[in-house]
Amino acid sequence: MTANRSLNVTGKDGIVKILVLKGIHLDLARYIVLQTYKGCGVDTLKSGEYWLFSHPDFYPLNDGKETWNACAINGHLEIVKFLHENRTEGCTENAMDYAAENGHLDVVKWLHFNRTEGCTDMAMSYAAENGHLEIVKFLHENRTEGCRDNAMDCAAQIGHLEVVKWLHLNRTEGCTTWAMDWAAFYGHLEVVKWLHLNRTEGCTSWAMDWAARFGHLEVVKWLHLNRTEGCTTYAMDEAAQFGHLEVVKWLHFNRTEGCTKWAMNKAAENGHLEIVKFLHENRTEGCHRWAMNHAAENGHLEVVKWLHLNRTEGCHRWAMNFTAKNGHLEVVKFLHKNRTEGCTAHAMNFAAENGHLDVVKWLHFNRTEGCTKWAMNKAKENGHLDVVKWLHKKGKKNKKGKK
Numbered sequence: 001m002t003a004n005r006s007l008n009v010t011g012k013d014g015i016v017k018i019l020v021l022k023g024i025h026l027d028l029a030r031y032i033v034l035q036t037y038k039g040c041g042v043d044t045l046k047s048g049e050y051w052l053f054s055h056p057d058f059y060p061l062n063d064g065k066e067t068w069n070a071c072a073i074n075g076h077l078e079i080v081k082f083l084h085e086n087r088t089e090g091c092t093e094n095a096m097d098y099a100a101e102n103g104h105l106d107v108v109k110w111l112h113f114n115r116t117e118g119c120t121d122m123a124m125s126y127a128a129e130n131g132h133l134e135i136v137k138f139l140h141e142n143r144t145e146g147c148r149d150n151a152m153d154c155a156a157q158i159g160h161l162e163v164v165k166w167l168h169l170n171r172t173e174g175c176t177t178w179a180m181d182w183a184a185f186y187g188h189l190e191v192v193k194w195l196h197l198n199r200t201e202g203c204t205s206w207a208m209d210w211a212a213r214f215g216h217l218e219v220v221k222w223l224h225l226n227r228t229e230g231c232t233t234y235a236m237d238e239a240a241q242f243g244h245l246e247v248v249k250w251l252h253f254n255r256t257e258g259c260t261k262w263a264m265n266k267a268a269e270n271g272h273l274e275i276v277k278f279l280h281e282n283r284t285e286g287c288h289r290w291a292m293n294h295a296a297e298n299g300h301l302e303v304v305k306w307l308h309l310n311r312t313e314g315c316h317r318w319a320m321n322f323t324a325k326n327g328h329l330e331v332v333k334f335l336h337k338n339r340t341e342g343c344t345a346h347a348m349n350f351a352a353e354n355g356h357l358d359v360v361k362w363l364h365f366n367r368t369e370g371c372t373k374w375a376m377n378k379a380k381e382n383g384h385l386d387v388v389k390w391l392h393k394k395g396k397k398n399k400k401g402k403k
Contacts, residue, residue, distance in 0.1 A: 069095045072111065075104035084114060093120050100135050101126030108135055112142055121145045128163050129154035136163060140170060149173040156191050157182035164191060168198060177203050184219050185210035192219060196226060205229045212247050213238035220247060224254060233260050240275050241266035248275055252282055261285050269294035273303050280310060287311065293319040296335060299328035308338055317341040324359050325350030332359060336366060345369045352387050353378035360387060364394065 068091035071079040083089075091111075096119035099107040111117070119139070124147035127135040139145070147167075152175035155163040167173070175195075180203035183191040195201070203223075208231035211219035223229070231251075236259035239247040251257070259279070264287035267275040279285070287307075292315035295303040307313070315335070320343035323331045335341070347367070351359035352375035363369070371391075379387040 065089050065092055068092075069098070072096070072104070072107050073098040073102060075099065075102065075107055077104070077107050077110060080107060080110065091115065091117055093117055097123045097126060100124070100132065100139065101130060103127075103130060103132045103135065105132070105135050105138065108138060112138075119143065119145055121148050123147075125151040125154065128152070128160070128167060129158060131155070131158060131160035131163055133160075133163050133166060136166065147171065147173055149176065150178070153178045153182065156180070156188070156195065157186060159183070159186060159188035159191055161188075161191050161194060164194065175199060175201055177201050181207045181210065184208065184216065184223065185214065187211065187214060187216035187219055189216070189219050189222060192222065203227060203229055205231050209234045209238065212236065212244070212251060213242060215239070215242065215244035215247055217244070217247050217250060220250065231255060231257055233257050237263045237266065240264070240272065240279065241270060243267070243270060243272040243275065245272070245275050245278065248278060252278075259283065259285055261287050265291045265294070268292065268300070268303050268307060269298060271295070271298065271300035271303055273300075273306060276303060276306065287313055289313050289315050293322070296320070296328070296331050297322040297326060299323070299326060299331055301328070301331050301334060304331055304334060308334075315339060315341055317343050318346075321347045321350060324348065324356070324363060325354060327351065327354065327356035327359055329356075329359050329362060332362065343367065343369055345371050349374040349378065352376070352384070352391065353382060355379070355382065355384035355387055357384075357387050357390060360390065 068080065068083055068087075068089065071083065072091060072095035080095075095115075095117065096108055096111045099111065100119065100123040108123075111119075123143070123145065124136055124139045127133075127139065128147060128151040136147075139147075151171070151173060152164055152167045155167065156175065156179040164175075164179075167175075179199070179201065180192055180195045183195065184203065184207035192203075192207075195203075207227070207229065208220055208223045211223065212231065212235035220231075220235075235255070235257065236248055236251045239251065240259065240263035248263075251259075263283070263285065264276055264279045267279065268287065268291035276291075291311070291313060292304055292307045295307065296315065296319040319339075319341065320332055320335045323335065324343065324347040332347075335343075343363075347369060348360055348363045348371035351363065352371065360371075360375070363371075376388060376391050376395075379391065
């Protein structure tokens with residue numbers, strides 16, 4: 001290794017070369033390689049500087065097999081070939097398994113024809129899950145490991161219909177009810193339809209529940225018309241939580257499972273006022289105090305106002321505490337003016353902790369709960385100097401007033 005070697009020191013490969021050439025910071029060099037999971041610098045190899053890989057201390061954690069695996073996993077075929085020709089450590093089954101997962105067909109083929117480590121049944125399963133049909137076909141035609149019975153499930157989950165079809169026609173592992181459940185979860189209606197027409201496993205009530213949760217109304221409708229599993233109260237509860245008003249309406253008018261109090265609770269918590277109103281006007285489950293508590297905590301003033309005027313559950317004093325914590329001054333003011341629950345010293349403590357000086361000031365001048373040492377300590381700990389100064393100033397004034 002010569003000291004006057006011309007180096008391209010840009011990027012990760014350049015950094016690694018400098019670290020290795022200096023003979024110091026070898027641990028850092030290994031760390032860079034492992035963190036980027038590239039095994040070794042592909043740009044360095046492409047430039048013909050094979051010297052880097054012959055450095056005895058450079059192999060990540062002195063584990064040559066992991067270097068092989070990393071290169072295969074990331075599709076660096078030229079490096080894999082170089083290691084094959086110049087090193088003796090070899091690789092493990094992980095090399096082909098994860099090369100298949102990441103869609104590196106050229107690496108999979110080369111490992112198959114030139115190495116003996118092979119793969120596991122996860123190679124085809126991973127390839128199927130990620131939609132790499134050509135790799136699935138190659139493994140099927142050239143390897144004997146096969147795949148697991150979750151291969152079709154995973155392909156359906158991600159929406160890889162062509163992979164699902166191919167596995168159905170060419171493999172015997174089949175699938176489980178998870179295939180249709182997961183396809184519904186992610187809104188892959190065409191996959192759901194195909195599984196319904198071509199497979200016998202069916203689905204569970206989770207299919208409609210999950211489709212509703214993520215707002216896939218067309219999937220919900222199709223399952224309602226074509227399947228018998230139905231759904232549970234989870235469907236409307238979750239659709240309400242995530243703001244899918246049309247799904248909530250459809251479930252209300254077309255299904256009988258209904259919902260629980262958590263539908264309105266969660267809709268309020270997340271600021272979905274129109275859903276709160278719809279549930280109030282059309283359902284009888286109502287809500288808990290949690291509804292106003294969390295709506296206030298998250299700053300949804302219009303929801304808080306509406307619940308105050310239209311519902312009787314009210315809130316807890318922790319509503320103002322956590323509203324102050326999150327800096328929602330207008331909500332704090334509304335609760336103070338319109339509700340009787342009040343707050344505790346934690347309101348000012350939390351506001352100080354999170355640096356909400358405007359809230360701290362307002363609570364000081366309009367409420368009587370005050371704060372504890374927590375306020376100053378946490379404000380100081382979190383670097384809120386303006387809050388610390390203000391609390392200190394007010395503390396000194398209070399002491400003078402008591403004399």
